Amino acid sequence: MKNCLVIINCNDYKSTKHLVDNVVDYDIIDKILIVDNNSREEEKNLIKSIKNKKIEKIFNDENLGYSAAINIGTKYLIDKYDKCNLIISNSDIVIMDEKDLSTLIDLLSFEKVGLVVPSLLERGQLNRGWKDYGAKTDFLLGIPIVRDFIADNVIYYNKDYYQSEYSFVDTVSTAFFLITSENLKKIGYMDENVFLYYEGSILSKKIRDNDLMVVISNKVKIKHLYSRSVDNMKLGYKKYQMFKDSQIYYHSTYKTISKFALFLLKAQGKVGIFNRKLFGKK
Numbered sequence: 001m002k003n004c005l006v007i008i009n010c011n012d013y014k015s016t017k018h019l020v021d022n023v024v025d026y027d028i029i030d031k032i033l034i035v036d037n038n039s040r041e042e043e044k045n046l047i048k049s050i051k052n053k054k055i056e057k058i059f060n061d062e063n064l065g066y067s068a069a070i071n072i073g074t075k076y077l078i079d080k081y082d083k084c085n086l087i088i089s090n091s092d093i094v095i096m097d098e099k100d101l102s103t104l105i106d107l108l109s110f111e112k113v114g115l116v117v118p119s120l121l122e123r124g125q126l127n128r129g130w131k132d133y134g135a136k137t138d139f140l141l142g143i144p145i146v147r148d149f150i151a152d153n154v155i156y157y158n159k160d161y162y163q164s165e166y167s168f169v170d171t172v173s174t175a176f177f178l179i180t181s182e183n184l185k186k187i188g189y190m191d192e193n194v195f196l197y198y199e200g201s202i203l204s205k206k207i208r209d210n211d212l213m214v215v216i217s218n219k220v221k222i223k224h225l226y227s228r229s230v231d232n233m234k235l236g237y238k239k240y241q242m243f244k245d246s247q248i249y250y251h252s253t254y255k256t257i258s259k260f261a262l263f264l265l266k267a268q269g270k271v272g273i274f275n276r277k278l279f280g281k282k
Contacts, residue, residue, distance in 0.1 A: 002084040006073040010037040013046040035073040065195035094223035114212025118220040129169030135251040135261035171204040198246035237276035244269035
C-alpha cells in the first residue's frame, strides 16, 4: 500500500522546503503532495519551484482552512491510489529519522487503530495528547490562573501512562498524524466547518465514535515548530475569535452542552475579543 505525505502550506515556503528536503529521499514515502492554501503569489512561485518525481502540488484559489485543505489533498490521493496510508503534516514539522515513520506506519496497521500520532516536541515540551473534557471545563481552562491550577489533573495523563512504546489517548493534535484512507472515508473525512483550531478534538472524537482507537507513539518524537504558518497570517484578535468559534462548534456539535455552558463560552469569547481589540493582544 502506498505511503503518501500531505503537507499543508500557507505562506511558509521555508518550512515546507525544509520538510520536503528532509524526507524526499525516504524510501518509505511514495508520494509527497503539497496543498497550498492560497499563499501570497511570491510564496506560490517558490512552492512551484520545488521539483522531484515524488512531488505533486495543489494550489487552492482561497484559504479554505486546515481541515478543508486536508480533505482536498487526501481525496485527490484516494482517487489516485484507492487504498493508501495518509501522513498529514503541517509545514513546520521536522522528522528526525526514516525509521520513525516506519514505526508509526506499523502502529497504523494494528487492528482497531484509527489514528496514530508521534510525541510532538513543542516549545521544549512533549505533546502526547490529552483527555476529553466538557464545555464547562473548557471555559475554566480559558482563565489563565484557573488553567494553571487544574490543567494537570483535567487535561493531561500521568507521566507513568507513557511508559510503554505506545499509549491510547482521547485526543491528539493534528499537526502531524497518520490515518488510512479507509478509516478517513469511514469517519466522513475532516470536518470543514472549522477553519482553524479544534481539528484534533473533532477528528479524535470521530475516530472514537467509530469504535477505533487513538494512539500516541511514546517511542517516536517529531519536532513541531508550532503555529509558524498561523503566525504568518498576522490575524491578531481574529485568531482568538476563530479559536472560540471552533470551540463552541465542537461542543455544540460533538458533545452535550448545556445552555448555561454555551452562554459562558460565548460570553468569554466576547470579553476576550474586546480585550484583544482594546489592548492589541493576539
